[in-house]
Ligand SMILES: Nc1ncnc2c1ncn2[C@@H]1O[C@H](COP(=O)(O)OP(=O)(O)OP(=O)(O)O)[C@@H](O)[C@H]1O
C-alpha cells in the first residue's frame with residue numbers, strides 16, 4: 144500500500160518540475176545567480192518565476208486538490224460514484240452566474256463574480272439533487288445522466304445569452320480550464336479552496352455518514368438537511384472559485400476519488416489527504432503534458448484533463464463492471 | 469421505556485400502522501412477529517424516528533421522538549433497518565467506529581476504541597475487521613451492522629430482522645448476545661423476527677402484528693398457542709411441547 148509521505152514527496156517534485164518548464168527558460172542555476180545579484184536577464188528570470196511560475200503552480204495545486212475533494216463530497220452526498228461538479232450541473236450553473244455578473248455589472252470585482260457564481264452553483268446542484276428524488280429508477284448510471292442533461296440545459300441557456308451578447312469567447316474561457324493566464328494578483332482567490340478543503344477534512348465524518356444514507360445520518364443523531372447544506376455549499380464554492388479563476392476542470396473529481404476509493408475506501412477522514420494530493424498531482428501532470436506536447440504552444444489544461452480523465456474513467460468503468468459481474 | 473400511543477402511519481390511502489398502542493418496560497427482550505407487510509418494520513422505524521408519524525406519539529424514556537433533538541436520541545436509541553445497502557466502500561472497523569459518533573462526535577477517544585474492539589469481538593468479526601463491506605458475505609455484513617448498533621451503546625436497541633442471512637450458529641450467538649445485553653446490561657431490546665420458535669425461546673415479551681395493528685401481546689407461552697398463531701399468520705399452526713418448551717410447527 145502506498146504511503147502518504149512518498150506520494151506527497153512525488154507531488155512536491157512534480158511541482159518543482161512545473162516551476163521550471165515553460166516557454167521562457169528558467170533554470171535553477173540562473174535563479175541562484177539572480178538571487179546573488181546577476182545580470183539583468185537573470186533578474187528577469189527571477190521576476191518571471193515569482194510573477195508567473197510560482198502562482199501558476201500554486202493555482203494548479205489548489206484547484207486540483209479542491210476539485211478532487213469537491214468531487215468526493217458530491218459522490219457521498221448523492222450516493223453515486225459517477226457524480227462530480229461537471230456531471231451534476233454545478234459547473235454550468237456557476238458559469239451562468241458569472242455571465243450574469245459580466246452582463247449586468249461589467250465592472251464588478253472578481254469576488255462579486257465568485258459570490259454570485261457560488262449562489263447559482265448552489266441552486267443548480269440543489270435542483271439536481273431534488274430532481275434525483277423524483278427519478279423513479281435510481282440506477283447507478285441514470286444519476287450522472289440526469290446531471291449531464293441538466294448541465295446541458297443550463298449550458299444551452301447560457302450559450303444562448305452569450306451568443307446574443309457576443310460573449311461566447313468569455314464563456315469558452317470559463318468552461319475550459321487554462322492556467323496560462325495565471326499571474327500574481329489574479330489567482331489568490333484560489334486560497335479559498337484551500338480553506339474549504341481543510342473545512343471538509345474537519346467535518347469529514349458527516350459526509351461519510353451522509354454517504355451511508357439518510358437513515359444512518361438520523362440514527363447517529365445528525366441533521367441530514369444541515370449536512371447536505373454544508374456539503375453543497377463547499378462543493379459550490381470550490382467550483383465557483385475554480386471556474387472564476389482558471390476555468391472548469393472536468394472529470395478530475397470523478398477519476399481521483401474513484402481511484403482512491405479502490406485502495407482506501409470512502410471514509411473521507413482517511414481518504415481526504417489522498418484525494419487532495421491525487422487531485423493536485425493529476426492536474427500537475429496534465430498541465431506539464433499540455434505545456435510540452437505542442438511546445439512552444441500550450442494545450443489548455445481543460446482539454447488535457449478531459450482526454451486523460453475520460454480515458455482513465457472509461458477504463459475504471461469497464462474494470463469495475465468486470466469485478467462486479 | 470418505550471411508549472407507543474396510538475401511532476399512525478399512512479402511505480397514500482393505506483394505514484400501514486393503524487393506531488398501535490404499546491408500552492414496553494425498561495429492560496428485557498421483546499420480539500415483534502407477524503406476516504409480511506404487517507407493519508413491523510414501519511412500527512420500528514417510527515420508534516427510531518426514521519419515519520415520521522402521521523398520528524399519535526412515541527415516547528422513549530419519556531422523550532417524544534418527534535420533538536427531541538436527534539443527537540440526544542442518538543445516545544438512547546440505536547436502530548438497525550431490515551435492509552442496509554451501502555453505496556460507499558467502508559471497512560468493518562470504519563462502520564463500527566461510526567457507531568460511536570453520537571458520543572465522540574468524530575473525536576474518537578481510547579474509550580470509544582475499546583467499545584469498537586469489544587463490539588467487533590462480540591460479533592466474531594476479529595479476522596474481518598479491516599475488510600471492505602462490499603467484499604464480504606451477506607451474513608458477515610449483517611454482523612458488522614449489528615456490531616455498529618451495539619457499539620452505539622444505547623439503552624434502547626431496535627433491530628429489524630437481525631438474523632437475516634445468518635447461519636444457525638451465528639443466529640444463536642446473536643440472540644444470546646442480545647439476551648445478555650438485556651440481562652446483564654439492562655438494555656431494552658426490541659427485535660423483529662420471523663422464526664416463531666426463536667421468538668418464543670429468547671423473548672420476555674412477544675408482540676404479534678397483522679394489518680398494521682397489534683393482534684396479541686404477552687409472554688411467549690400466551691402467544692405461542694395454535695389459535696393465536698393460526699389467526700396471525702392465516703396458516704394452520706400446531707404447537708408441540710419438546711423438552712418442556714412450546715414449539716410451533718407449520719409444515720403440513
Ligand atoms: N415507503 C413506502 N411506501 C408505500 N408503502 C409502504 C412503504 N413502506 C412500507 N409500505 C407498505 O407498508 C406495509 C407495511 O410494511 P412493513 O415494511 O412495515 O412490513 P413488515 O411487517 O416489516 O413486513 P416484512 O415482514 O416483509 O418485513 C406494507 O404493505 C408495505 O407495502
Ligand SMILES: [Mg+2]
Pocket residue numbers: 508509510550628660
Ligand atoms: Mg420488515
